[in-house]
Amino acid sequence: MKIAVIGCGYLGAVHAAAMASLGYETIGVDVDEAKIERLRRGEPPFFEPGLPELLRAGVDAGTLRFTTDVAEAAGSDVVFVAVGTPQRAGSDAADLTYVDAAVESLLPHLAAGTLVAGKSTVPVGTAQRLADLIAPTGATLAWNPEFLREGFAVEDTLAPDRLVYGVADGDDAAVAALDAVYARILERGTDRLVVNYATAELVKVSANAFLATKISFINAMAELSESVGADVTQLADAIGLDARIGRRFLNAGLGFGGGCLPKDIRAFQARADELGHGETLGFLREVDRINLRRRDRMVALIERELERVGGDRVAMLGLAFKPNSDDVRDSPALDVSRRLQEGGRVVRAYDPEARETALRVVPGLEIVTSVADAVCGADVLALGTEWQEFRDLDPAALAGITDARVVVDGRNALDAAAWSAAGFRVIGLGRPEVAAA
Template structure:
C-alpha cells in the first residue's frame, strides 16, 4: 500500500521505516529540511537500536523516501499517518496540540478524492473529534477525509520491536459514522502482524485516546508507588528490592516497573500524566486524577533524594568535591535526555558547588547542549578520575558490568552511589568500596541468594544474570 507518515521525529521515522519493512511504499514528510536530508541518506538523527539498518535497507529497496513537500504527500497515496509531537504547553500542564493541528490543516489543503488520516500522536481525549471538524471545514465537496486514531505504544530502545511485534493494536473511529472504511484499511496495513495473533482492538475515538494516556498514567503510578515505599524502607532499614520481588510474585501485581530508584523521565511519561490531569480538569473531573499530582511529586522527590544522598556520603564538603555521574539519558539504549533524572541530579549537584563530570555512551551530545555548564567526559574512566563519589544514574550495560578493580586506581575516594539499584553491592563492598543505594539497604545480591532481575530492559536482564 502507498502510505505517508507526517512527522519524522522519533515516532514518525521509526513508523515509516517499519511500514516499509512490512512491504509498503512509504513517504516520510517533515518540515525540517536538515532532518529530511539526513534520513534520505539513511542517517538516523537520534539513537534507536536497529533503526539505522532498517532505514537503509528499505531506502535501498526503493520502498522508503523522505520529503518536505506536503503536495508530494497528497499525491503519493491516500493513507496518511500523523506522528508529530505533542509537548507540554509552555505555560501550563496541558499538551500542546498545535503541531498536530498544523500538520492536519496543511495536509488536508492538498487532498483530493478519498483519504484516510490515522493519528499516532499522544493527544488529550477529544482531540480527534475536534480534528475531524477542522478537516470537514477545510475539504471540498468532492473530497472525503476520514480520521482514525491508533495510538503508539513504543518504548525507547525497543521502538522497532514494538512496532513490528506489538502487544496490541488499538484503532478508534468516529462513533457517529454510519460507514467507516478505516478498520478494514488498517487491518490490511498490519495484516502480516495481525496474522501472528496480535490483539486488534477497535473502538471509538475517545477510548483510543484514553488507552494511551491511561497506560502511561498506570506505569507512572506503579513506579512512583515503589519509590514511595522505598522512602519508608530508607527510614526503617528495609530492603525495597526484596520487597518488590516479594509483591511482584503476586500475579495481580507483577514485578515489572517495580524498580525503586531515581524515578521516570523522558519525553512521554512526565508530560503525558500532566496533560492527563490538565484534561481531566478541563472536563470538570477535578478530583478524578488528583492522585497523579502525588505520583508526579514522588517522582520529582527522588531526584532531590539522590542529590542529598550523594552530598551525605561525600567525605568532604560538596563545594569543590569531584562527582562522577555515569549516565545522562533518562534510560539505557536511548540518547533521549528530555526530563532526564540523571541530568537533573547532575545539575543540582553543580548548583550546590560540586565539580560534576558526566559520561553517557550515547546521550553526551544531547546532554551537553542542554547542560553546557557541566563537564563531559568521553569515557567512564575519564569521568571517574579523582572522583570523591561515583554516582550511577542510568543503568547502561557497561556501568552494570564495570568492576571495582577498574575504578580503584582512578578515583580519589572509593564511594559509589547506585541510583538505579542495578549493581551488585556485595561485590563492591568486598572490594573495599563504600556502597550506597537510593532506596536504602540493598541485600538482594547476596551471593547466597538467587540473582534478582532488576531491570525492565530485556538486554539488561540478561546481563544482570551473569553478575
C-alpha cells in the same frame, strides 16, 4: 499501498521505516530540513537500536523517501500523523500546535478515500475535532495510538502487543484500511481492538498514568524503607510475586523521565481539570511529586557523601533518561548533574550515547568519553542511568584508577556485594547501605 508519515521525529521516523520494511511505498514529511537530509542518507537523527539498518534498507530499496513538501503526501492511501505533543509552556497541558499545523497543512492534499490516522498522544476530544475539520475533503480520520518504548521502538512497531483503532461509528472502511496496513502483523495473532475516538485517545495516557503510578508507588515505599531500615528491592521482589501485581516497573530508584510519562500524566491531569474531573485524577499530582522527590534524595545523598569525604568532585555515570537511548528529556540523571553543578560541585559525566543531546540542554556540563575519564579524580561515584556497560563494570579494576570509595547507586542496578568486596561503600535508594569489605 502508499503511505505517508507526517512528522519524522522519534515516533514518525521509526514508523516510516517500519512501514517501508513491510513493503509499502512510504514517504516521511517534516519541516526540519536538516533532519530530512540525514534521513535521506539513511541516518537517524537520534539513537535507537535497529533503526539505522531499517532506514538504510528502505532508502536503498527505494521504498522509503523523505521530503519537506507536504504536497508529496497527496495520493497516499493512509497518512499517519506522528508529530510531537510537548508540554505547553507555562502549563501542564499538551501543546497541540504541531498536530493542528500538520492536519491543516494536509487539508489541500486530501481526497475522498484517504485515511488520516493519528498516532500522536493527544487529549481526549482532539480526534473528533480533527475529524470534523477533515470531513469536507472526503477523507476520514482514525486514531491509532502508539505504544513504543525507547530502546525497543523498532520491535514495538513491527511486533506490537496490541493494535488499537479509534474510528467513527460504522466506519468499516477505516478499519479495513488499517487492517491492510498491519496485515502481516495481524497474521501473527496480534490483538486488535476497534474502539471509538475517545477510548483510543485515553488508551495511551491511561497506560502511561498506570505505569507512572506503579513506579512512584515503589519509590514511595523506598522513602519509607529508608526510614525504617527495610530493603525496597527485596520488598518489590516479594510483592511482585503476587500475580495481581507483578514485578515489572517495580524498580525503585531515581524515577521516570523522558518525553512521554512526565508530560503525559501532567497533560492527562490538565485535561481532567478542563473536563471538571480534576479530583478524579488528582492522585497523578502526587505521583509526579513522588517522582521528583527521588531526584532531591539523590542530590542530598551525593552532597552528604561529598561533605563526609571532604571533596567536591562527582563522577556521574549516565545522562540519558533510560538505557539504550540518547533522549535526555526530563532525564533524572541529567537533572541531578545540573543541580550538583549549579551548587558548586565539579561533575564529570559519561554516557555511551547521550553526550550531544545532554550538552544541548546543559552546555556547561563536562562530559567525557569513557568511564575511566569520569571516575579519575572523583570523590564520589554516582549511577544515574542503568546502561549495561555500567552494570558490567569491574569494581576491582575501577578501584585501581579512582580514589573514590563510595558509589551512590541511583538505579539500584549494581552488584552491591561485588562493589563492597572491591572496597566501595554502596548507597542505594531505599536500601540499607552496604559497607566496604
